[in-house]
Amino acid sequence: MALLQKMAKVLLTLSCCLSTYADAGNRQINLTLHSFTETKVNGENGTAQNTADKTANSDKKSSTFANQAMQSSLTLNRVSQSPVSQSKAKFNLQDLVAVSLDEQGNELSRQIIKNPLYFRAEVFDEGTGAMTFSKDIKRPSAVLNLILPDDNKLHSVKIYQPIQEKSQLVLQQLDEISLELPQAQAAMSDSLNSKAMSQNSASSNVIKVLDNGDSTNRVDLVFLSEGYTNYQLAQFSTDVNNIVNGYFNVPPYKEYKNLYNVWRVEVASNQTGAGTGGRPIDTRFGANFGCYGIDRLLCVDEGKVLSYINSIMPSHQADQVVVVVNTTTYGGAGGTVATMSLAPAAIDLALHEVGHSFGHLGDEYTNGTCITSEPFEPNVTTSAYGSKWSHWLSASNVDAYQGARYCTSGMYRPTYDSMMNHLGVPFYQVNEEALVLRTYDFVSPIDSVTPASNVIEMLAGQQQTFTVNTVRPIPDTMQVSWYIDQVFQASGKQLTIHADALGNGTFNLVAQVKDNTDKVIKDDYQSTQASHSWSIKTNGSCSNIVPTALVASNISSNAFSLSWAATANATSYLIEVNDGSGWQNKATVTQNSASLTGLSAGADLQVRVSAISTCGSSEPSISLMVSLTNDLEIPAVPTNLIASAVTNNSMTLSWASSAQASSYSVERWLDSDGWVSVGNTNTASIAVNGLVIKDQWLHVKANNTLGSSAFSEYLYLVLADIATCSAIAVQEKPTASNISASGFTLNWSQTSGADFYQVQLWQDATSSWQTIESITTTSYNVSGLTSSTAYARIVAGNDCDDEPKASDWLSITLAESCQYAPKVPTALSFSSLTSSNFTANWQAVAEATSYQVQLWNGQWLDAGTSVSTAVSVDKLNGGNAEYFHVKASNSCGSSEYSDYLTVQ
Known part of the structure; x- marks a missing residue:
């Protein structure tokens, strides 16, 4: 078992020195911390030494690294251990470097991570989404969320901070975290044993909004309430649903929604909303606008948020925490914990900020302090050729556009605009690729x-x-x-x-x-x-x-x-x-x-x-x-209904095709029956015949396997002038004959004044009568039925402006279908033997509906088919011996042929 999997994280409170704890699953573990309180850097050899314990470490020196391209594994993935894809990434003064070591002190992997003490405050225009202000801020303390690689060799992690040493940056060791293997494994075991409970959370205020699978193989987003009173928590549920719908309507989250879980954590505050001017009000996590002197910056106490989340949820259920503040004032912030308000543009702001904290994407705008060293983010580079995204350069909108990551020149972005530059704009290809790969850092295929x-x-x-x-x-x-x-x-x-x-x-x-x-x-x-x-x-x-x-x-x-x-x-x-x-x-x-x-x-x-x-x-x-793919959507309502080829009793109805429709259902209005079915068609038109009323109203709906659209607006038209006819008499109730498992023959008497008859069957799916044929005769064979009972009626009409007359409906119970193919016929005999023919006979077989007879003439030849147990057969060999055999059949299949019988 790996030492620390997805549920294992290390949280470090950074100030002048590091204090450390870790949680695994539902347990928190205090990890042994070796504090290096004073570190001096030897400028000649580029090494650092702990002077607080000079005696014990007189022959040991802690590692430093020059700021050169990092070619070794830059591991950010806690599951598959795939390294960061930027092989030329460099660190700068606002980064930290975490080096994972085995028990012998050998390096396993490195990570470049943002130093959370350095915070970039961003303000976007609420209406246009454009960047209006950004500022680098150094905080007195912050929380670092460090994800450890999944490696059972992992023994300790060293944290380094870049410092300026002459003309280059070198790494000064801040601290070493010793991961005590037995305790960590015990916590892992406890976590796995409690997984079933943790999936729904032991806390009643933790609700799973989007459940797409086990959190150990999903990215888990947590939305935490702030500034909601007890009476407003029901509104928080609605707010989160709206946020989730907006969040997962943006590619690539739209396509990868099934790889995410979403949690709602309901925590009540004593007051509503957020403080202003950098001063919190009486809310649970101290939300306030105006922190660090920036009006639109919305801050919370990150330490208090993470401490609360880790007290009620295992860490593998909280990959990204977003605090939702109950105010419509526009604002938000990124960082270890993202914040957002309920302003309409806040979802885009959250997508941008989570693009930083989760997706490790860089800013593509030019406001701010420019540092021209090669960044580790995948979407910004010093290369004028866009080498990081050269594989996307064939896309029409991808190039190397100058101006990115707070620099107006010397730094490049992949597209002219994107969500990381301007809110309300798509992420586009390079950023989407990075977000998909980041998703797979947490999720195995x-x-x-x-x-x-x-x-x-x-x-x-x-x-x-x-x-x-x-x-x-x-x-x-x-x-x-x-x-x-x-x-x-x-x-x-x-x-x-x-x-x-x-x-x-x-x-x-x-x-x-x-x-x-x-x-x-x-x-x-x-x-x-x-x-x-x-x-x-x-x-x-x-x-x-x-x-x-x-x-x-x-x-x-x-x-x-x-x-x-x-x-x-x-x-x-x-x-x-x-x-x-x-x-x-x-x-x-x-x-x-x-x-x-x-x-x-x-x-x-x-x-x-x-x-x-x-x-x-x-x-x-x-x-x-x-x-098979299941990307169908219910088709749109048909539009643009047009009638053509209108006569006194017919017309052609057509309409604009609806996307993803596989068929259409057409109905027309009858004053006596309401909307009745005209028929179904696979094309965007249908011929309507047998009309007898001058005024016609018709509408159409589109269908596919997912369902049907609503009916269209009706089309009204007037048929051509029609002649005067005799009134239609009341249509008598029909009768049924030749009833089988899949059909029957419908019969009825001729009706005075009728020029034609519509055969209609009741459709349970649409709760309406559907016309299956319009004929002038008085019988019709109905076939292809699958239900056990059918309901039919006859509607008599004429070529004049007379209301059709419908009969009473008839219920027909169909014959039971076969259960199995019949057995082989037995007791073969013959009779009526002459020089030219004879009658073949056999015993009736249960379930058989027909029989096939064959004669031998060097090979078996078909000699006749019968629904009874006898058939007259013409002889093949004159006065010589004949041989015949017979098999039985029904809709389930056929038996083998019987043993043959000699006839002479």
């Missing part, structure tokens, strides 16, 4: 795997399904590739392996996961990737005709393309799909690829392939899991 054991033993004939559950960005850009002994097998989140297909031996199965997002081009440290492996031991035989290397491509909401490695001697391939209801034959093809369409939108499917040859069918391939 793999959430879980099954089976949990990494060693799997399988006997001949056995199979094992392996599953990788990944995080799911929006859209889901995660790709899982499976390899056996480094040979690619298939793609998808699930893989089924048959022991017989592997043969005897030990095999290494690896699932490699990668986020194929277009928001990351350069991932030097593979933050967006992860893998898991299993050792498989088998004892079975090998089949060499099972298809392998299944690959799904061109995946959409309801279709994908499938390909696989061709199998020797195969004449065709059977493709099967399982949507959770069992394996179903989808297609038989002769090539080693196919396009599968008409699938359920957004479904998670399994697909497998069997090879068919003259030897028979192989075992199915290893199944491939395919997750």
Whole structure:
């Protein structure tokens, strides 16, 4: 187990010296601190020595480093240990450097971190979002949030501060934090044991607003109330929901929302709002405007905030804390703890400030004190060529724009404008990439795997399904590739392996996961990737005709393309799909690829392939899991309804297509029945016939698998003049015959005055009658039904301006569908034998709806089909012996053919 994982942080209160404590999970641990109270720097050799304990350390010197490009690991990731991607990053006087050491004092990693004693106050114009004022402030004390690398070798951390030494900066050691291994491991154990409780928090005032998974593999944002009285905490809930909606509507947070959890911490204050003029009022965390003499700067007591948060929440649930102050006055601040008000522009201000504290992004504006050394932030550089983001230079809006990080010249930014320069502007590519990679510093692409054991033993004939559950960005850009002994097998989140297909031996199965997002081009440290492996031991035989290397491509909401490695001697391939209801034959093809369409939108499917040859069918391939995209939205309401080709009884209705609509439903108004269905169409137009009323009102709604839009505004039109006709008599109630499991025949009597009849079925989904056909005859075959009961009626109309007359509705109970294919017919016999024909007979078979008879003539030939247990057969061989057999069928399938009977 790693010494300190996501739940382990070190918080240091920095003033003239360091006092230190750490919390792991729900426990706080006082770590041993070796205080170096006086440190002198030797300018000749660039080393520093602790003079407070000169005797004990007379032969030891603490390390310093010249301000050169840091080529070693600059670790900010507590989980995957991927180092900071800026290999040429340098520190300056406002930074700290944390060096992680093992027990022997060997360096494991370094971090450049902002010295929280140095604080940049920023003021943006509330209306335009432009920077109006910035100022560097040095605080008397502050809180440093230090995230330690996940390394079980970690023994201590040294903190260094840059100082000016002649013409260069050197690092002076401030303190050393000794991490006592037994206590830390004990705290980790306690934390893991209490994880279930901590997920919902033991405190009743801690509420999970956005729950996307276990906090140990999510970024956790905490919104803390300030300046809300007890009676106003209900409003705080609404305020946080509005903030979260705004926050996650901005890329890349919009696409990576599923990798974040959000918590709301409700703490009441005695007074509402915040103080002014730098003077707090009676609120819980001392919020006040005007701190450090800056009117719009909104400050809180960071130490008090973090102390409270760590008393009620494990640290792995509080990756970024934002204090929401109950005032509509515009303002906020960054730092270890961010603050924001309820002003409309405050969400953008919070995004900017969290871009600093969480995303390690630099300011791209020019106000402030210019330092022209190479910064460590990924979005600012001294390179006029934009070398840090050279991989994005092909994008139309990315270049090296002069003026950034408080410098008007000599410092460059990647885009002309962005959220880090001007509020209300997108982050754009370089900053979005950095924020995505930063998110993956906290989140592994793999959430879980099954089976949990990494060693799997399988006997001949056995199979094992392996599953990788990944995080799911929006859209889901995660790709899982499976390899056996480094040979690619298939793609998808699930893989089924048959022991017989592997043969005897030990095999290494690896699932490699990668986020194929277009928001990351350069991932030097593979933050967006992860893998898991299993050792498989088998004892079975090998089949060499099972298809392998299944690959799904061109995946959409309801279709994908499938390909696989061709199998020797195969004449065709059977493709099967399982949507959770069992394996179903989808297609038989002769090539080693196919396009599968008409699938359920957004479904998670399994697909497998069997090879068919003259030897028979192989075992199915290893199944491939395919997750169809689910990026549909309910379509917009159709607009621009237009009627054309209007006659006295018909017209064509058309409208503007709605994005993501797969079909449209059209209704028209009848005074007697209200809105009734005209029909459904997959295109943005429909022909409407059989109209009998001069005044027509029609409207349309758009549909897809997620649901339907509201109906459009209605279109009113007047049909062409129509002739006078006889009044329509009351339509009699219809009757049903030929009732089967999927349909029936509807019959009715001719109605006086009627020129046509509309056959209508009741639709539960829309609670309306739908016209399925308009005909002039008095019977209609209804088919394709799936429910057990149907309701039908007949509406009689004519070509005149007469109100249609609807019959009473008829309830039809459909026949039960088959449960299984029928058995093989028995008791074959023959009768009525002549020189040219005979009658074949057999015993009736339960569930059979038809029978097929074949005669032998060197091969079996079809001789007839019957729904009864007899069929007249023409002889093939004159007076010679004949041979026939019979099979039974229904909608579930067919039996095998019976034994043959000789006729002579």
